[in-house]
Amino acid sequence: MAAPAAPAEPQASGAPELPVCLLVLGMAGSGKTTFVQRLTGHLHNKGCPPYVINLDPAVHEVPFPANIDIRDTVKYKEVMKQYGLGPNGGIVTSLNLFATRFDQVMKFIEKAQNTFRYVLIDTPGQIEVFTWSASGTIITEALASSFPTVVIYVMDTSRSTNPVTFMSNMLYACSSWSSFRLLMTAFSLAQTDIIDHSFAVEWMQDFEAFQDALNQETTYVSNLTRSMSLVLDEFYSSLRVVGVSAVVGTGFDELCAQVTSAAEEYEREYRPEYERLKKSLASAQSNEQKEQLERLRKDMGSIALDPGASTDGASPVLDPSDLILTRGTLDEEDEEADSDTDDIDHRVTEESREEPAFQNFMQESIAQHWKRNK
Numbered sequence: 263m264a265a266p267a268a269p270a271e272p273q274a275s276g277a278p279e280l281p282v283c284l285l286v287l288g289m290a291g292s293g294k295t296t297f298v299q300r301l302t303g304h305l306h307n308k309g310c311p312p313y314v315i316n317l318d319p320a321v322h323e324v325p326f327p328a329n330i331d332i333r334d335t336v337k338y339k340e341v342m343k344q345y346g347l348g349p350n351g352g353i354v355t356s357l358n359l360f361a362t363r364f365d366q367v368m369k370f371i372e373k374a375q376n377t378f379r380y381v382l383i384d385t386p387g388q389i390e391v392f393t394w395s396a397s398g399t400i401i402t403e404a405l406a407s408s409f410p411t412v413v414i415y416v417m418d419t420s421r422s423t424n425p426v427t428f429m430s431n432m433l434y435a436c437s438s439w440s441s442f443r444l445l446m447t448a449f450s451l452a453q454t455d456i457i458d459h460s461f462a463v464e465w466m467q468d469f470e471a472f473q474d475a476l477n478q479e480t481t482y483v484s485n486l487t488r489s490m491s492l493v494l495d496e497f498y499s500s501l502r503v504v505g506v507s508a509v510v511g512t513g514f515d516e517l518c519a520q521v522t523s524a525a526e527e528y529e530r531e532y533r534p535e536y537e538r539l540k541k542s543l544a545s546a547q548s549n550e551q552k553e554q555l556e557r558l559r560k561d562m563g564s565i566a567l568d569p570g571a572s573t574d575g576a577s578p579v580l581d582p583s584d585l586i587l588t589r590g591t592l593d594e595e596d597e598e599a600d601s602d603t604d605d606i607d608h609r610v611t612e613e614s615r616e617e618p619a620f621q622n623f624m625q626e627s628i629a630q631h632w633k634r635n636k
């Protein structure tokens with residue numbers, strides 16, 4: 263476990279500054295783990311060690327001190343055996359199992375929030391396992407609803423010098439961005455010790471430079487890539503691009519500065535929007551529930567309760583709930599006359615059970631209604 267850092271500085275409002283969650287994504291083998299390792303070391307040297315979480319269940323060795331490691335909770339190989347899965351299915355299922363306990367991880371982070379300024383999260387090798395899975399959404403939404411959360415997309419520059427490969431990488435990045443659309447994406451071009459990242463920055467900023475590079479390609483894919491580059495313009499403009507080398511350790515000061523600026527933007531622009539969406543979702547859900555309940559009441563009201571009952575006021579038509587609460591007998595005197603001679607007051611004991619029973623009945627009916635409607 264990393265030693266705790268100095269307490270977070272208070273914000274202007276007086277509240278302590280929340281740690282920034284950095285979600286490290288990237289294609290398989292792009293350098294995510296090495297990046298997290300180097301960034302952890304960098305932050306240790308700066309006197310603010312991060313809280314580190316490993317979400318890759320299949321990694322052999324974690325080369326950094328992880329505060330929380332998915333492998334302590336879920337045994338990936340056991341999951342594969344037990345469910346008869348291959349390696350990728352095993353990773354997805356392990357992450358799903360872990361996501362069901364993520365509320366506990368959140369409690370750990372919340373406890374540590376005054377002592378750490380950064381929470382680093384290393385994700386599984388296959389990007390789609392996290393980006394396009396329910397567990398990835400659960401984890402990201404849990405983090406983003408409590409802390410400023412920034413996606414760091416690691417792109418291996420040395421493997422992206424071909425414009426078509428570069429575009430594939432950009433599409434992955436863009437799909438992560440749209441999947442977690444409330445998050446800022448900081449972009450790290452790793453492995454800049456092998457090749458300078460300026461070509462990639464130029465391709466993002468200058469459409470014609472990218473077209474020139476594409477002109478060398480004559481395949482169908484190059485035409486598709488050309489069209490794609492037009493679409494990605496808005497995405498490029500939202501990126502904060504930093505070149506780093508996780509091996510040499512260059513670029514990390516700039517990366518931290520960009521993360522701070524992204525976290526500020528998150529608080530300023532994304533959080534209010536996030537809160538607004540959360541509220542409108544909650545109110546839509548509650549309206550939906552009300553409608554379901556109303557429909558259920560109507561359905562149940564159409565059941566003939568008592569063929570002999572009249573609607574002239576002398577004998578009111580019963581609501582199904584009345585029927586259950588009175589067990590079909592409204593005439594209290596009759597009931598008293600029929601009452602047992604023992605000491606137990608059956609009305610009190612049974613009525614005390616009836617309300618929970620009715621509530622259970624209503625909940626079950628609503629659940630069945632939901633199922634049917636789905």
Ligand SMILES: Nc1nc2c(ncn2[C@@H]2O[C@H](COP(=O)(O)OP(=O)(O)OP(=O)(O)O)[C@@H](O)[C@H]2O)c(=O)[nH]1
Binds near residue numbers: 288290385452454509
């Ligand atoms: N030269 C150089 N090599 C790097 C850099 N970052 C990572 N590597 C190398 O790239 C390879 C893959 O790095 P990892 O950190 O394992 O990549 P990963 O994305 O975590 O891999 P998976 O999680 O298995 O998909 C390793 O051999 C690293 O040493 C870098 O900045 N420079």
